[in-house]
Amino acid sequence: MEDERKMATFAQYAMVSAEEALHDAGWQPSTKDDLENTGVYIGSGIGNLDDAYDTAIAYEKGGYKKVTPLFVPRLLINLGAGHISMRYGFKGPNHAATTACTTGLHAIGDAARLIAFGDADVMVAGGAESCIHPLAVAGFARVRSLATEWNDNPMEASRPFDNARAGFVIGEGAGVVVLEELEHAKMRDAHIYAEVKGYGLSADAHHMTAPREDGEGPLLAMKRALKHAQIKPSEVDYVNAHATSTVLGDAAENRAIKSLLLGDHGKTAPSQINISSTKGAIGHLLGAAGAIEAIFTVLAVHQDVLPPTLNLVKPGDPAEEFDCNYVPKEAQDHRVDVAMSNSFGFGGTNASLCFAKLTS
Template sequence: MKRVVVTGVGLVTPLCVGRERTWSRLLAGETGLGRIRGFDASRLPSRVAAEVPKADEIGVGEDRGLAEDELFHAGEVLGTTVEEARKTPNFISYALAAAREALADANWEPRTEEQCQSSGVSIGVGMTSLAYVVDAAKQIDSSPAGYRRVSPYFIPRALPNLAAGHVSIKHKLQGPSLCPTTACAAGAHAIGDGIRMIQTGSAKVMVVGGSEAAIDELGVVGFSRLRALSSSFNDDPQKASRPFDVRRDGFVMGEGSGVMVLEELEHAKKRSARVYAEVAGIGMSSDAHHITSPVPDGSGALRAMRIALENANCQASDIGYINAHATSTPLGDRAENSAIQQLFPQTTLVSSTKGAIGHLLGAAGAVEAAFTILAISNGVVPPTVNLEEPDEEFLMDYVAHKSRPTIVQHAMSNSFGFGGTNVSLLFRQFVR
């Protein structure tokens, strides 16, 4: 199998737009959580979300201490007029912005026919924006000929694979184009697919990640009806996402995108590319248990982590840091923690960055994999924000509140999704 390395990272998150500023705010223990701005959520049980700070949301820059260039500008990203930008859903715009940053960071823009044909894209999306579906249904019901009022852009807006499609078109990536839609594991699966494309020789470069923008009224209602969202911290929204904490009561919906550039090692070396980390292993499994709830003992997650270790030829004691999936739900955090404690020594550092950015659904695995890579590259582990009192059976070091400078040679990122799908990605320091 060919060796695969990470040479570029791009991020659009609730903390801000851009890799460096997102990372610095994450390490500082800041959060991107707040009251829902996109619609009136006053009648809903959960009124908190982690939204990407946008230039057209009055006050959001000042509220979060962000400069103008750290806000999201759809027109700037798309290179279009404001009217054209409105025709492009945010999950596509976020992916384009993150991909642009990742490719610039990697200093890779294919130009020759061979470069274009050997560069592919894999961007996972958990669910499309339901607001477009609701709006189209209203138009159909508005009159006998209401179907004529449905936008001709409805299907291109709704198809999840159009994030990968737009990135492919924008950057002339003519290799494989993929889009896993495996719920909250989609971004991690997309990275895994990209790794396999390079390892098997189907591509030399893969632009991989995840994107999501599903914070709309129906999306929040749907997760609320599942009793999956936090509803106890509406008056203190920055405290609502609290992985591993005894007072956790559900996750906080987030949005954004994480994209990285993967390269076959020899390809990266030939062009003297800077390397963040090397891919060490991948583990995948299925709970085969329940459509929304994990196996209580975490056995599905445990298998994925074990497979990743075997794939990387690593021991559990080699892993210095785990970026946990931990979404701040009572059952999910307990199941994953049980799996981690069965496999790893208590000295292994574990944190969940969802305390700072909420749960980005299909983008979560990609953004968190990027954080894991940055932890290896920068020698510092990001904190678990809002962890005030762990459950009594939670015995790991969860890096509460403050980031931890430490040399990380091997690190793992976990992602789990509805339907019982599990992915563990393992990265290591790059050694030539």
């Protein structure tokens, strides 16, 4: 209860996810060297609106004394990572990203680079969000991002790539992974799900909330991820799309993926491109979305299964050229040696991660 009082809800989500990830990884370090070489990188887009809203109301009604001393520590985005490091004694890099809906993927990609640069052997990385609040709903509705035409049938409201898509559905929670330097993982006989091969970042340099229709920003991020991975477009077996179920966003990302994977060094036909959006199942978790979707992508590589795009009844109209395999409604068995995961956010920030089966 004491920990719960000190932590905002998003930090509690991060803590539980980190505990599960560490248990799954079998990483419970106790030596000074191991603790010093284990870091934490957990981000959040908004964090916890409840604290800010409730404290503002309390202050307005009762003044200074109604503001709890825990207000600021609970509000800070980096406290998700901070609480995890304090609980486990991890003394390596302690960092937090806050890049809107790209946060979770940025956290994992940045953490992988910290390992590559020798700053840590192990990183606990991901994103957490607690944003289901009337203020968040109002704010996203005002920028016309939310699905509001399916209120009588909410289970079908999130429908990426579908002809009837009309906005996203807010979700909340956390996704955390344990990243480890390869030889370090092999030495302790760790269960390795996949290898992080490439990481690409870009900016739209276009608009605060709307994507470029041509998908140039996402395309640049994906190109850079494959360049970093030294993998050809033809080798990509699956893309876990950011696709939030918005009219403009899904179409722009579809164009970007096709531009990347078709043509020179790519596939010969759109039907060979496998894309899905797991937001049809879980909604859009904002700052946590990229981390959770990276986990879906890793499991696609590990299990040779394409996760489905739920609620996809009819792909977007012909003018949008939705002619790839979007894995409608049901998962598909498919060999997945290489997969990519995309995340894009307000402010035009984009990231893409490339994962692959471990070959040696």
